[in-house]
Amino acid sequence: MVSRALPNKTATTKLAADLAPLLAGGDLLLLEGPLGAGKTFFTRALARALGLVTDARVTSPTFTLVQEYDTEPPLVHADLYRLSDDERGVFELGLIGQRDDGALLVVEWGLPFARVLGGDALVMKLVRQPRGASFSATGPRSARLLEALARIPADSE
Template sequence: MPGIFLPDDDATAALGATLAAELQPGDLVLLEGDLGAGKTALARAIIRSLAGDPALEVPSPTFALVQPYDTAKGPLLHADLYRLGDPREIDELGLRDNPDAIVLVEWAERAPELAADATLVVSLSIPPGGQGRLATVRQP
């Protein structure tokens, strides 16, 4: 799914639902992009789709670093590494402790060792003019 234009929140939710349908237990999804590029919005869409609840409260894990969820496909961990002080702290978060958990990671570039285990990488960017978002989805 290279070069997907997301004009609005509905398009982001649709992409999240499409990705959620493909995810399997044990998948590690890295969400890349600058501040404000839509990583959390896409993560929310994926989580809500997997949970089967479009109104589910999905707070940003910026301060907690990791937020767990129970979904129809099993446990899911939503991590935001923006405030990670040192890449060595990643081990303490337990992101890979449960091999059946689906793991969504924002700001994964702060823990480069995660890239080797990634199942899917979604890069988000703000196009010139600032309207909508551009998404690139790839399997490493």
């Protein structure tokens, strides 16, 4: 288990910047944690760390379900909150196909659908009081990501 304290938004942005160069197309990142924990904020920071210009409009996908960002690798951001137990509905979004095509898949509320999303997920669990994140891995690729992240000191520049 890798953990980070996220006392302010700068710390969350720093975590996204640390993770960005480790991630590759085809990776799956699942974001867990209650509403307001910072899942969407983190995804925006990650998109920017992957080359999306700061001024680009990056909206919450809560009402659009899936948004694709012009980053390298392309980032596909989904929020499955409203599909809470609709496995078929999630499958029909076609996310696993985009992952196979080389997208980095970042999914809020995706843990129940890890299998439908292709498995081997880096799971980031955000908590609010105090703010922080802890990571776990569900397969060999995500385990390597976890190891690489563990090697980066939380306060490195």
